[in-house]
Amino acid sequence: MRATISDVARAAGVSIKTVSRVLNKERYVGAATRERVEAAMTALNFSPSLAARTLAGSRSFQIALIYDNHSPFYIHQIQEGVWARCRQEGVRMLAQPVDVASPTLAREVGGLIDETRVDGIVLSSPVTDAAPVLAELERRGIPFVRISPGTNHALTSSVFMDDAQAADDMTTHLVNLGHRRIGFVIGHPNHMASDQRLFGYRRALDRAGIAYEPELVRPGLFDFASGAAAAEALLALPAPPTAIFASNDDMAAGVLAVAHDRGIPVPARLSVAGFDDTELARAVWPPLTTIRQPTRDLAYTAASLLFEKSDGVEHRRLQHDLMTRGSTARPAG
Amino acid sequence: MRATISDVARAAGVSIKTVSRVLNKERYVGAATRERVEAAMTALNFSPSLAARTLAGSRSFQIALIYDNHSPFYIHQIQEGVWARCRQEGVRMLAQPVDVASPTLAREVGGLIDETRVDGIVLSSPVTDAAPVLAELERRGIPFVRISPGTNHALTSSVFMDDAQAADDMTTHLVNLGHRRIGFVIGHPNHMASDQRLFGYRRALDRAGIAYEPELVRPGLFDFASGAAAAEALLALPAPPTAIFASNDDMAAGVLAVAHDRGIPVPARLSVAGFDDTELARAVWPPLTTIRQPTRDLAYTAASLLFEKSDGVEHRRLQHDLMTRGSTARPAG
DNA sequence: GCGAATTCAGACACCGCTGTCAGACGGTGA
DNA sequence: TCACCGTCTGACAGCGGTGTCTGAATTCGC
CATH class of the missing domain: 3.40.50.2300 (Response regulator)
Incomplete structure (x- = not known):
């Protein structure tokens, strides 16, 4: 059966709180204790329940990526980038396609946040410029980063190119x-x-x-x-x-x-x-x-900004490149 | 502040459990009571915490879509299809890209299940034929459906074309x-x-x-x-x-x-x-x-199979079409 | 008109973790 | 020597819902 934190605690001969400390890399755990706990965790093949952690703690180990459908290629790269950064952080990514023209969009996003308690949100264009959504996020004070926003650059953290x-x-x-x-x-x-x-x-x-x-x-x-x-x-x-x-x-x-x-x-x-x-x-x-x-780097950087949680608003400009291939040449004559 | 179920209960003048009944569309709730509760829910803009429901109950209201990267177009359509069906069901979709060649894949998938307690899994080709993953899923007895599997057709539910x-x-x-x-x-x-x-x-x-x-x-x-x-x-x-x-x-x-x-x-x-x-x-x-x-319909149907949870193994074949366009013609001469 | 079945609602324990607080221990400065 | 501090660990109370059980009110069969 699925191992719980108290199974691990029993196996390692410590309290469940100590296991929790090891899990969250908190300070004040003796080296010997930590090793015993870690050994027990691998022995029991322990994976902590995200639901319980979310409910009890202040983090959910999830972020949401919100996008409206345009080019599949673009979306694919955006997902790739955000996901790669999340993986490093041990955080799950919830991909959430939306219709930017929907009148209930802000409420939907609000519901998403309430239900899942995501730790942060990455907004991809054109949702980056949907005023009701921005207002809702602002109101809740949830961290979010925008990829290639078109407006209000100063307001929130963003990554973009020129x-x-x-x-x-x-x-x-x-x-x-x-x-x-x-x-x-x-x-x-x-x-x-x-x-x-x-x-x-x-x-x-x-x-x-x-x-x-x-x-x-x-x-x-x-x-x-x-x-x-x-x-x-x-x-x-x-x-x-x-x-x-x-x-x-x-x-x-x-x-x-x-x-x-x-x-x-x-x-x-x-x-x-x-x-x-x-x-x-x-x-x-x-x-x-x-x-x-x-694109991929923009998304990766956006996720990074979320995790680095510098208090202030931060902006990152990424470089573009001119790729010269076969479709352009001197005009005839 | 975020409304909880007890806020709703208080507002409607009923017990927490009754609100829970309305939320889950259980039987044995009087029409008048249900209406009062529903009114209170909308008035308070209540969204139940998925984490709490997952922890306390036997469902997580999430399913996972597991795929390995190939054509972005293909993946995009698969996501679209699964997501559309999930939306109808009020269930979240966790998109999980993986490397089918990774030796730790089965363990990763197992960890995913333990952590998130997903209610079911949709497998897209070629993960459909990764034996260790199938074994892991089988062992845990978690419902899953395969899209276009290549092997062991009889074993598990699947959707495919010829x-x-x-x-x-x-x-x-x-x-x-x-x-x-x-x-x-x-x-x-x-x-x-x-x-x-x-x-x-x-x-x-x-x-x-x-x-x-x-x-x-x-x-x-x-x-x-x-x-x-x-x-x-x-x-x-x-x-x-x-x-x-x-x-x-x-x-x-x-x-x-x-x-x-x-x-x-x-x-x-x-x-x-x-x-x-x-x-x-x-x-x-x-x-x-x-x-x-x-592709999109295959994915949609796969998700449907998951939700219909007919006990047995089920297979659905979908039709393909020959699209004749400009790239083929009679040979020269 | 009465016992039984059915419908409705609440009390309560508990899911598996984290936050808070308090306690034990060894080392330090006065 | 004692007060004090930094380090390490555990007890305990929830987080916000669901499952189970129990009890009251209503309907039904004969």
Whole structure:
């Protein structure tokens, strides 16, 4: 049967409180005692009941990762990162997909906290910018860290990259190749990063002395279909762009598909650039020039911030990289 | 402050136990009493402590989903399916990535069960066939369901599709198009489904009276790179195949990339087929002809089996579909 | 109209740990 | 020598619910 803490105590000839001390690495346990207890624990194959620890103590050894569904690749990396850090800490991760548009979201999150008593929360974009949720978390005073938030940077701890600079870098890359008419596909309007990326695109154009043309900029939803639709529109223009920069890889894949369909060789006649460097970027052809977003590391760092529990608000900026692959080249002619 | 069950009891003018009865939908609670209690619960915004319920009762309101990392798309759909069913049941899902090759895996899983007291477990391939894990679960008598297991079908409840038939269908599709030299890329050796798919391929060839040629069959690991490597080898053959059937979409994407690199038009000169119908199948160009595997439904059904807790072992086979898209066509000439 | 079955509600122990407090012990400074 | 401190360990009371048992009120069969 399952071993309990009192079984261990009996086997080691100490009180259950002493076993508890060893379990929690508290001070004031003699070396000899500790060893006896540890031996008993392994001998009995003891795993403490999380439920009992949560109920009796002030920690639950669980944190929650809250996200809304967008790219599976992105979510996968986020989960990976948070989970890896949790594992080091001996803490469980509760993955909680939500609908950021749900009117009851704040209450759901509140219920989650009450039920599970999680020790902290990692928020992934776009839940990072859902005001009711932030207010609820604030009200309860539960520690939380946001990954790539778009608003109120100062308020809470967060990890992020410089989306504007990254988009600027990519646009500059295209400009340096010789492109002058560069199409842009905006990201999902729910995500604040979308604005940042658009801003970076415009800033780079501006610096290069290229006039901003609204017709070259199309809305998107971070998915394949919207990328394809945007490409259709851009390529139907009287003076179509020689390069298209999509705000994520999924949409860039959509752009690629449209180009292939129309027999437009990439990159010879059309350069295509993405953003994120998900696995998709290397699975399409030609492989996408894209911005490597350190997604996994962002998530890992977010979890770290939670565990380090420095009292104050802390921010960490992580570096991005421009990954030059086969989908971009000098314009024809 | 957080409301407890005794707050609710006081507010409703009943005993704690009666509130507990309402919470658990037990019998023998008067309609009027139930309403008073429910009103008090919403008024106080009461969420019961999972830790306390777990400790005192015989359920934990949690199940675990155990998987080893392979395609992010696949995992994403599996999580989605299990999670959707859990939500209906008011049960939390603990996502637990593991390394199926780890020698301590069974112990880890045992520890997970002891710590969390999960009510049941969903196993996803290839953990479905890790003998030590199965033995551990069996020993503890904890309910579990396997998704697409490869072995010991009779032993435990499972949901699956007919991988052999699906591969047979795809191969037959290619044969019917007129292909005679059909390359095949095997899946990851850890996954039992890989054998089944190879078997289906051979069976279809056999029925069509086409001799099996070992040189047309290459090993793979379910990832892009191994698909590309297999394609390189196949296309370097003195008599290269006119079609390549890869055991999943990721590898098929690798095949496509090699074809593009070599300037071999798809599907005009080479047909390419995948397996799974992940989002990737529609993100590449041309979109992949593939087998739609009802991954999300498999996961959903697996969770259902867990909750329905019919005493006996139960199996559910789900249907697959042949999705004909742009990557396959009649061979040239 | 009366005993028995059924419906309803509460008392109480306890699930397996942690927090608090108090006690024992040996070493230290005055 | 004594008071005092740091170190080590145990007793004990909960944490917030559920399972079991017991008892009262109601319905039912004949």
